[in-house]
Amino acid sequence: MVMTEATTRPRSAPRAERRDGPAGGRIIALLLLGHFMAILDVNIVNVALPTLRTDLRASGSGLQLVVAGYVIAFAVLLITGARLGRLHGHRRVFHLGLAVFTLASLACGLAPTTWSLVAFRFLQGAGAALMSPQVMSILQQTFTGAARGRALGLYSAVTSGGVVVGQIAGGLLVSADLFGAGWRTVFLVNVPLGVLLLAAGPRVLPRDEGRRDGGLDLPGLLVLTPAVLLLTVPLILGHELGWPVWGWVSLAAAGALLPVFVAVERGVAARGGRPLISGRVLRSPGLPLALAVLVCGPGSWGSFLFTTTLHLQGDLEMTPLQSGLAFVPCVAAFGLVGLTWQRIPAGWHRWTVAAGFLLAAAGYAFVGPLAGGGVPYELLTAVIGLGLGVLPIVMTAALRHVPADAAADASGLMLTVMQLGQVVGVATIGTLFLTLARDGGSTRHAEYATGWALAGAALAGAAFAVVLARRTR
Template identity: 50%
Template sequence: MVARPGLLLALILVGQFMAVLDVFIVNVAAPVIRTDLHASGAALQLVIAGYTIAYAVLLITGARLGERHGFSRVFRFGVAGFTLASLACGLAPGADSLIGFRILQGVGAALMVPQVMSLIQRTFQGPARLRALGGYTAVIAGAGAVGQVVGGALVNADLFGSGWRPVFLVNVPIGVLLLVAGRKLLPAIPGNRERKLDLLGLVTLAAALGSLVVPLVMGHEEHWPVWGWVLLGASVLLFALFGLVESRVAARGGSPLIRARVLRSPGLLPAASALFLVMCCVGGIMFAMAMHVQAGLGLSPLDAGLVFLPMSVGFGISGMYWQRLPKRLHQQLPVVALALSAVGYLALGLLLRDGQRVGVAVEAVFLPLGLIGGCAYGPLMGRALGRVAPVDAADASGVLVTMMQLGSVIGVAALGTLFLNQVSYPAPPSTSGHALATTTAGVALLMLIGAVLAGRRRDK
């Protein structure tokens, strides 16, 4: 038993907060980074995407290392790597070095983040686990909002003439505090050294994920080159090869990277698939809205961040407290919430389709959209992990977090392409608004598919 589970939860959720924050906070600073470092468009794209690529590709590897060497130990190692890489990013003299340090940041996040879910699984049971997962949901929402707002504020403030550098350096004191507190608060859960690392599986899965993520992240800016399509095709073959490798490892009595029984855990795959689509929608609509309000409507980075604040606040509140609703509603709550989200996004598109300014009516849609979204996300998280055995916590956490991260990447690629194919900036607000309306229709369709998946429960 952990003596102070509340403090432990707060500690690991701060680590999760940093990892998500870094996705959003750097996007806001991108134009200033480009000017200050004289970065090309491709270099700037790698500054933003390098973190996401490393993070997405190595999440399952990070989960396995946590199981083998101890969740707490690997969490601290990830925090240390993330903090040092953040310091290096803040001091980077040029675009090339900043790209390298951003990739190292992603590696640190991939070591740190899977341990958060694993520690929640190992520390909390029953209703306490649902409350902890509610806190996890609130942190995801809060980090997105804070990243947009704080990133804009730090860039606008230009502290001591430092320009964009504080968006990275802000992680350093937080990381140091986490490392100091972690020595006292993190439980000493021993690793399972008997479960050997499936190195061939690790390499094959990393290659498959990399072949999928790299072209999706960079495809649009590079005008979907031939090499991107080649990599996407190769990813299909590599995923098939990974399945074959894992089957042979299991047949020989070894330790496959992902155990088949984990995928058969009651509710895991249907809920994870629905969460994948939810993250597709969140990633895609955040990208499209950010482009619309900044490039289409001319808002500053800070004002653009404030546009999303009601949605993030609503998402965090309902993610924390959805379990207080009557229990008879819990089973169908994700289905109803996703169906209502589809209606809400269609309404948002109608309000903004002619290039209107973001006003009270739009914000009045954003707040309930956030509340409804949390009522889908929180129960799906609980359903995905609620009946996973503690011994399988690492595998389940790695699978779930990877699917969610891939959902976000694929959502930005697919819905972002749908949006940008209809508008080329500079463009009139009405053109941008019509592109956004079409994108929200795509989001609504994905939400309805997610509702169908959420209605499927595999309890046996």
């Protein structure tokens, strides 16, 4: 948070301080554990699908919605969750989202039918959408300087690592079959953690009362929600359903709603209201370019995880647990960069992002040549993790010029863009991989084209990063 005068600080925001001691550590640990659970549940259910299908006699479409329902609700409601935090206080909304997420996890673990599980997964995603935006907002408002950079580095490591750990944890829990619960443990594991965080939160998190200026922007919400829904549903379900006509109609409708949303938001601002996505936030120096980089980074990472997992469990015949462990060096390298980048000379910071994406592009280019398994995949994933570890720098640069009272809006927007980037990446590059694997009968064959597509996405991120560096001198 960049402030030049004490009087410019919003009354409702907690005072930003350098919290390097135990209090700051407890705040970070509590917030990131909550965020970790939200990210974990994107993928933790994947390896449980075979036993879930048998136990609940689930159809293929039912299984797709068990996985996709959470992601859809999460992506659709993130910006709304961020605004609710601003209006009613980030700590209060974090606890509300955590309570909804925990209760929904319990309901998922006890679900008697496929469709009740689908409904509870949507509710679980809604809870995560309330909880996660508050994490970045509280970090932004509570920490400053180097302390904020380290907090955002940990946040980025948790965001990327939670997806991988979800697959590993899912494999461990299903294999262990604790108390004969089978697939249900992948949801029930959240319950004791959620209760613990709910008990500790009131004593650990800083107080803030929220700001009621501008309201919730219901007109913007009523346009943005269906627009995101129309975009995400066909992208998530399209390939499995053979890209039906309704999917293309849905995507076209999402595009048509974009100018409508822009017009509605301008009208809200003209009437003195506070738009859901304000021009003030989007005009923050470097933010649009940072958002473009954030699409390319998570988009390539999500599709790399998706396609490589299928290859490792396909041609290389690894178990779900073994394939998940292959990504551990990637997460470790990502976290290492995120926590140490501030030691790089300050004059190099703005070029570090482009260099990182170029390194990731080089790693992606070797996806095809290494598909035979001659070189350990752990080495390849570590190189890619080192490259994409620069994402905390992007977030820091994006938030540097955002006014403190707009932190909630900016954090919700960035989370939504990152989530949609992963959905678009899996839908495009993932579809390319699945199509080639089906036609060629070998996932190794598909990895060559996939690797070049991933490298192209990383190179696009590097190009955006170069422009960002030149404009934020």
